[in-house]
Amino acid sequence: MCRHRPTCPTADSPDREAAHTIAAHPEQGWSLLCNSLVLFEDTGELLPNGQVVAPHRLFATA
Template sequence: MCQHQPHCPPADAPDREAARLIAFHPEQGWWLLCNGVVVFDDTGELLPDGRSIPARRSPCERAA
């Protein structure tokens, strides 16, 4: 997916969130990274292969 240099970390890498932002929809609570990962504002993630990564914090903690 990544066409720029240096390449973004792949979706299965621990630092996958370091990939470049290519789409941002704060009104819907998500953004898309260059490596195909969808990150949600509650810190949950959806990987390109369909696996989900649970949120590391709850929306209540975010508002505090």
Template sequence: MCKHQPACPTAYAPDREAAHVIVAHPDQGWSLLCNGVVLFEDTGLLLPDGAVVAPHRALVTA
């Protein structure tokens, strides 16, 4: 899907969220990345094969 040079990380790479945003819907809370990943504002992910990655925000300690 990605035609950038250098190519964006694949949907299954550890740095997949670094891919370019091709469709953004901040009003609905999601963005589509050029590697086919749907990124939700709570940091959850939907991968192209339908697999779900749970939200993974960093914990803040006081």
């Protein structure tokens, strides 16, 4: 699906969030990346195969 050069990471690669955004809906809290990954503002993800990745936001500790 990706036509960028160099190509974006696939949805099953560890760096999948680095793919280009092709549709952004910040008012709804999600973006669609060119590797068919749906990325939510809380850092949760929905993979193209329907698998859910729980939010993994890093929090600063004082």
